[in-house]
Amino acid sequence: MNDIAILIGPLIPPLRRYARALLRDRAAADDLVQDCLERAVSRWHQRRIDDNTRSWLFAILHNLAINRLRSAARRRPHAAIEDAEDAALVRPPCQEDVLQVQDVLRALERLSEEHRSVLLLVSVEDLSYAETAAVLGVPVGTVMSRLARAREKLSAALDDRSTPLKEPHLRRVK
Amino acid sequence: MTDDRPITEDDLQAYVDRALEAGRAAAVEDYLAAHPDVANRIRGYAEQRGALRSALAPVAEEPLPPELNIARMIEARRRPVFATWRAAAAAVVLLTMGGAVGWVLRDESAPAAGGIAALAREAENSYAVYGQDRVRPVELRSDASDELVHWISQRLDHPIAVPDLSSSGYRFMGGRLVATPHGPAGLLMYDDDHGTRLVMLMRPMEADRDAPMSQHIADGIAGFTWAENGFGYSLVGPAAPDVLHPLADEVRRQIRA
Numbered sequence: 521m522n523d524i525a526i527l528i529g530p531l532i533p534p535l536r537r538y539a540r541a542l543l544r545d546r547a548a549a550d551d552l553v554q555d556c557l558e559r560a561v562s563r564w565h566q567r568r569i570d571d572n573t574r575s576w577l578f579a580i581l582h583n584l585a586i587n588r589l590r591s592a593a594r595r596r597p598h599a600a601i602e603d604a605e606d607a608a609l610v611r612p613p614c615q616e617d618v619l620q621v622q623d624v625l626r627a628l629e630r631l632s633e634e635h636r637s638v639l640l641l642v643s644v645e646d647l648s649y650a651e652t653a654a655v656l657g658v659p660v661g662t663v664m665s666r667l668a669r670a671r672e673k674l675s676a677a678l679d680d681r682s683t684p685l686k687e688p689h690l691r692r693v694k
Numbered sequence: 695m696t697d698d699r700p701i702t703e704d705d706l707q708a709y710v711d712r713a714l715e716a717g718r719a720a721a722v723e724d725y726l727a728a729h730p731d732v733a734n735r736i737r738g739y740a741e742q743r744g745a746l747r748s749a750l751a752p753v754a755e756e757p758l759p760p761e762l763n764i765a766r767m768i769e770a771r772r773r774p775v776f777a778t779w780r781a782a783a784a785a786v787v788l789l790t791m792g793g794a795v796g797w798v799l800r801d802e803s804a805p806a807a808g809g810i811a812a813l814a815r816e817a818e819n820s821y822a823v824y825g826q827d828r829v830r831p832v833e834l835r836s837d838a839s840d841e842l843v844h845w846i847s848q849r850l851d852h853p854i855a856v857p858d859l860s861s862s863g864y865r866f867m868g869g870r871l872v873a874t875p876h877g878p879a880g881l882l883m884y885d886d887d888h889g890t891r892l893v894m895l896m897r898p899m900e901a902d903r904d905a906p907m908s909q910h911i912a913d914g915i916a917g918f919t920w921a922e923n924g925f926g927y928s929l930v931g932p933a934a935p936d937v938l939h940p941l942a943d944e945v946r947r948q949i950r951a
Contacts (some may be wrong), residue, residue: 526763532762533754545889547828552763558837561767594826624745642711643743643750644750649713664704671707671739678742 522611524564527573528557535581535647541640542585545627552588556581575651582637589633627677635670642667701725706732716870728751746916756932759829764876787888807875809902810926814919816874817895817928820881824870825891825931828883832868842869846880852898857945859884864892864941876900892931899926907942908933918942921947 535556539549559580567576628636641652642663649667653660701722709722725734746794760766760866834842839856847853850873856866861895872881872895879897899921900907907920916938917930927949929942 524768527795528764532764533756534759536756536758536762537750537753541750547889550759550762553894557762557764557767561764588887621745621749624742625749628891638752639746644746649708664707667707671710671742674742675735675738 524561528560528577531574532557532576535577538578538640538645539581539585541625541628541644542589542633542636544625552581552584555584558582572651572654575647576655577635578641578645578647578651579655579657581640586621590618616634623678624674627674631670631673634666637674638663638666639670639674706736708741710736710743722820761830808897808899808900810905810919810921810928811909812874812876812898812901813879813895813899813921813926813928814908814917814930815916816876816879816897817870817893817919817930818910818912818915820879820895821891821893821930824881824883825893826873831882831891833870835868836866838868839866846871849878850880850896850898854880854896855949856882857894857948859892859941859944862941862944863887869890890932892933892941895928895930897926899924902926907946909939911935920946922946 532553535553536549539552540546542550554593556577560577563689567573568623593671628639631639641647641655642649647655649660649663653663656663660667698721705714705718705722708907709719712719714722726736823847834845843854843856846869856869858866860866863886865887867885868881869880869882871872872879874895874897877897879895882894882896884892892895902921905919905921905926907918910917910919915930915932916935917928918935918938919926919928920942921927929938931938
């Protein structure tokens, strides 16, 4: 069983980063990673020998994240992850790049979940196009066209950053 | 050496991702030098990529919380699962004992302190401590709910069950035993996948052994507290009372069932 810890351990920080970027909520994202790791441990022996551990784990996590995002959207159509506080995601302001960091994350939020996931897997997690295709369960050609479209949309959202974000929807009683 | 196949959009994307082999990358660079508008767009994409990476890099540097300790997870799987029939048998024994203890206490306990008002405060305090905890809100997670039910039932001398609020959109997270001025209490926690958590606290009641459901609100934390047959329940959370009320009714209905 030790090989599991050795193979999976170094991948936990990237898995957290991907979950956090998709859900924008620290606790929910960590819950998801925990679910993912538990599944990985229990299904370890169902893994095919030639499976790439990294894309296998990202695929488990991605499917959990998508289920959660979709059921959240169904249940409460407007109160989604954009309510999560930026503090959960961004390091404290300390450098001149803070504005840009906030901007790019806010712009990312405006993209559809399909576009966000392809950008994050390729640009941030450095998965190859083939690995990304395996995680998303689509052909490589679809990865390429989604990626091009996602970058175009992110550029548009960044150019458009003066427009306010969607209104916050959750009534805060706290 | 460069190759002279026509440049495709895929090449440009792969150039941004530094996924091209050297010859093809050189061909893309030649192309970009000759097409400033495309070059401008691709430069923008490269900046996006850099900004995303630096925005998200700190997340991967954070220390891992204990729940994400893979070695512990593997270890936990090796431990035998608590047999459900044993928990059920224990619950039957506790039910009998709990009834006897309750009977003895019935006439001798002095009322006043420890009633549902106290229970409501205890639930609010537990919410403030555990409901806000991002690291270890519960001691036993929902996947160990048999063990949790057994533990709380044993310590409270009263069989408990975990109400199911999933039809109202609240997922059971797990629970723990907490200390109150009136002895141990069982805490169950729920969340709605949007970060809103509810805490349910329950304990045996010496005062207010039967009390109708009452509503309370303090510092934005609403709650509903009641007692039946010597056992008290309080459901609290940062939700409006009209949202929480049907949930409390549902909990009570399930407990009575």
